[in-house]
Amino acid sequence: MKWSIYVLSGCWIALSWNNSVTAFAPLHNTKAPLQYKANNECRSRLPKPLTISFANSESDEEPGTTESEAGISTQQSSQLPSDQDKSTLQRFLSPKIDDPGLPLTDVLLAQIVAPSLQTFWISAVHAPSPSWLRPLGSYFGEAPELAPRGSLLAPVLIHGAGLAVCWLAGALAAKSYEEESFTLKEVRPGAGIWDRVRSYDTVVSRLIQAGAFATGILIVSTQLDLLLEFKRYVQYGESEETDLRILVATVELINDVVFEALVLGSWRVIHAGFMSNTGNRSKRW
Numbered sequence: 001m002k003w004s005i006y007v008l009s010g011c012w013i014a015l016s017w018n019n020s021v022t023a024f025a026p027l028h029n030t031k032a033p034l035q036y037k038a039n040n041e042c043r044s045r046l047p048k049p050l051t052i053s054f055a056n057s058e059s060d061e062e063p064g065t066t067e068s069e070a071g072i073s074t075q076q077s078s079q080l081p082s083d084q085d086k087s088t089l090q091r092f093l094s095p096k097i098d099d100p101g102l103p104l105t106d107v108l109l110a111q112i113v114a115p116s117l118q119t120f121w122i123s124a125v126h127a128p129s130p131s132w133l134r135p136l137g138s139y140f141g142e143a144p145e146l147a148p149r150g151s152l153l154a155p156v157l158i159h160g161a162g163l164a165v166c167w168l169a170g171a172l173a174a175k176s177y178e179e180e181s182f183t184l185k186e187v188r189p190g191a192g193i194w195d196r197v198r199s200y201d202t203v204v205s206r207l208i209q210a211g212a213f214a215t216g217i218l219i220v221s222t223q224l225d226l227l228l229e230f231k232r233y234v235q236y237g238e239s240e241e242t243d244l245r246i247l248v249a250t251v252e253l254i255n256d257v258v259f260e261a262l263v264l265g266s267w268r269v270i271h272a273g274f275m276s277n278t279g280n281r282s283k284r285w
Contacts, residue, residue, distance in 0.1 A: 088173065091172050091173055091175060092169070092172050092173070095172050095175075095177060096175070096177065096178050097177040097178075098177065098178055098179040099177065099179075099182065099275070102177055102182065102271070103168065103171070103177060105267070105271075106164075106167060106168065106171060106264065106267075107164045107167075107168060109263050109264055109267055110160065110163050110164040110167045110168075110260060110263070110264060111157065111160035111161055111163065111164040112156070112157070112160055113263050114160070114163065114256075114259045114260045114262075114263040114264070115156045115159055115160040115163065115256075115259070116156055117259055117262075117263065118130075118255055118256070118259040119133065119152065119156060121259075122255075130248075130252045130255070131248060131249075131252065132155055132158070132159040132252070133152075133155050133156075133159075134151075134155055135151040135154075135155075136151070136154040136155070162221065163218070163256060163260055165217075166214040166215075166217045166218045166221070167210070167214045167260060167264060169213065169214065169217055170209075170210040170211060170212070170213035170214030170215075170217065171210045171214075173209070173210065173213045174206050174207075174209035174210035174213060175206065176206045176207070176209075176210045176268075180202050181202065181203060181206040182203065182268065182271055182272045182275050183203075183272060183275050184199040184200060184203065184272055184273065185198070185199040185201065185202065186199075200269065200272065203268060203269065203272045204269075207264075207265060207268050211257075211260075211261055211264075211265075214260075215257055218253060218256065218257070219253065222249050222253055225249070226245070226246065226249060229245070230242065230245075234246065
């Protein structure tokens with residue numbers, strides 16, 4: 001990990017130096033107009049027959065000057081970094097956020113709404129409570145004064161905070177806060193139902209990419225949790241205790257992914273339909 005950071009830092013420094021040198025490239029060609037001016041003054045003092053040939057040479061030199069300037073501008077434009085050349089690290093360090101309120105809304109939905117719906121659903125179907133749904137006093141050891149408190153809201157907020165971090169990282173990796181990620185494609189008047197469905201292509205694709213990245217982070221975090229709990233790598237078939245614990249972790253991970261996908265997916269689709277209207281996009285709430 002350290003070597004990768006060093007390599008990225010070196011590439012960034014080299015790119016910055018290259019851009020700084022390219023920015024001052026036109027200064028090296030400032031002598032060209034002076035040279036042409038001196039040649040014009042010298043040739044104007046020649047006899048008249050030579051003046052006619054000089055007019056032809058001057059007309060031949062002007063396109064050359066234009067081509068050199070065009071070559072410099074083309075070289076500069078080719079060396080400028082484009083949006084596609086941005087590394088994955090820049091998506092997290094300097095993200096492009098066209099809707100400042102969207103990340104906050106995503107965090108609130110991922111941290112509060114989705115875990116709360118999951119808790120209500122588990123209580124409604126009388127399913128076993130997840131391992132993270134435990135009173136606040138269990139985090140501090142023996143604390144009788146905290147035993148009857150913090151049995152619902154506190155664990156939901158604590159567990160939801162981790163889910164919100166996973167989704168936020170996935171959204172930044174998939175560039176889900178750029179304008180094309182939450183706006184629909186233009187549909188011609190009188191278009192069919194399939195054309196309207198295809199207008200959600202970019203929204204759905206960015207949503208799937210963000211969800212896949214967030215799910216990967218959640219899986220790795222679950223594996224680290226099991227590693228810290230058992231102090232070793234565990235897998236199915238070792239013992240009944242480890243099998244039960246891995247099964248519980250698997251079910252909880254699936255529930256987290258399903259409820260986060262339902263809440264955030266429906267919100268993103270509704271938000272995209274709302275923001276596709278130019279009048280709604282120009283409002284300031």
